[in-house]
Amino acid sequence: MTDVAKPGARPACPHFSSGPTAKRPGFSLDQLKGFAQGRSHRSALAKSKLKQAIERTKTILNLPKDYRVAIVPASDTGAVEMCMWSMLGQRATDIFAWESFGKDWVTDAVNELKLPDCNIHTGDYGVLPPFEKARDDADIVFTWNGTTSGVRIPNADWIADNPDRVVICDATSSVFAQDMAWEKLDVITYSWQKVLGGEAAHGMLILSPRAVARLESYKPDRPLPKLFRMTKGGKLNEALFEGATINTPSMLCVEDYLAALDWAEEVGGYQALKARSDRSLQILTDWVAKTDWVEFLCEDESVRSNSGVTFKLVEPRFAKLDEAGQRDFLKRMMKRLEVEDAAFDANGYGKAPPGLRIWCGATVEPDDVAKLTPWLDWAFAAELAAL
The missing domain is CATH 3.40.640.10 (Type I PLP-dependent aspartate aminotransferase-like (Major domain))
Known part of the structure; x- marks a missing residue:
């Protein structure tokens, strides 16, 4: 994988945790x-x-x-x-x-x-x-x-x-x-x-x-x-x-x-909320299609979640690491993203296979998902270079 330049635009809300999840756009304690x-x-x-x-x-x-x-x-x-x-x-x-x-x-x-x-x-x-x-x-x-x-x-x-x-x-x-x-x-x-x-x-x-x-x-x-x-x-x-x-x-x-x-x-009710999640999933689907180091954990598109979206890393050097090494790699990758305020809590669930998990529920802006993917490419490439 060649060097990847650090992206310029960051997600406006870098919160991709699967729970508690990102607050709705425009949230204020007021x-x-x-x-x-x-x-x-x-x-x-x-x-x-x-x-x-x-x-x-x-x-x-x-x-x-x-x-x-x-x-x-x-x-x-x-x-x-x-x-x-x-x-x-x-x-x-x-x-x-x-x-x-x-x-x-x-x-x-x-x-x-x-x-x-x-x-x-x-x-x-x-x-x-x-x-x-x-x-x-x-x-x-x-x-x-x-x-x-x-x-x-x-x-x-x-x-x-x-x-x-x-x-x-x-x-x-x-x-x-x-x-x-x-x-x-x-x-x-x-x-x-x-x-x-x-x-x-x-x-x-x-x-x-x-x-x-x-x-x-x-x-x-x-x-x-x-x-x-x-x-x-x-x-x-x-x-x-x-x-x-x-x-x-x-x-x-x-x-x-x-x-x-x-x-x-205000955004249009149940179907509008669903459409926001569907749009975020489509953005990630397009990204995976052009990315050689990551694939969906769920291979069957017909049953793939549009809210908790999970990934496995398939780059050969990462795949050769044992499970502990893979989890350490992902922790370091997530730390790079946190330091940059680009993404928080996007690591996979601890009991699931090592990978990524991007929450795409309705409160996550699809535009922020689009801005996230270059940062994932950058963080992965930087960590891979450090192996």
Whole structure:
């Protein structure tokens, strides 16, 4: 690889972390001045803001009218786990995983919940598991988009309709970035810190009528901590879906989520947000096509993520390094970019194969992605020359 000149133009926002992600363009703390400062989350003011967050989410996502939405503790992780603990075990379960966080749900199901008749289907980083093995009568747990692998499912056609089972979908890096088959899903979870660039620690939980029916008809033979309880007296606790949260939320974070929804509406809503991610992915696709040292970790274009985009490095001298050497190389490469204020947090996930991960959720400007690629070329060439 020949010498590469240092680029002149830097991304206006060099934040490419996959979580917390870049704040929306134009973000200012002044936008949060109206938050319910010092007020109880049970106060009329605070509850009205929490309810706004719920109702506006339903509208912007265009959810089915009979789906319920709640704000829950512990980010997307908490939302997934409260449903796994509360709903699974009544019938057989199929779990599909192909990246780090999906494999966490496998650990929960096998080692913690010890679910009987639980089939595990996994795929390696960069490829999908065999969805055709899903049983028509089993509950299902899966991740729509693999944040650490750069792979998403192309559709939900493999999920057969069955009113007696529930389908739990971890959708934290796909909601607001990809088309979702809501009617196929009974539990959908995400966090504010992903595609909308919100703050961490709060999870969003979406339930279908079938999920509600499961909660009201099935009492698992296991203790449920307070943070997981969604029923009272055998019935759904409807207050949770009106803004009465299980524990105390940050009203400052709530205000930021509301402002992020304002921005989402201003740019054109769900499809406009998706289009921003699609545009960033296309920029990276064009770059990879003309670059000889990098390839997508996900080789199948039809299932490649447009939010968490992952890469493997294929230059021969880099490929000859052992894994520890490759990870050290990437750390030094990232340090060069940080010193130049050109890119932060673009290294691959620690448990994934050594590589790069560029977040392309809607709050990232596609123009900044275009300005990033010359810097990646420069940093790689500089580090390669130092070997």
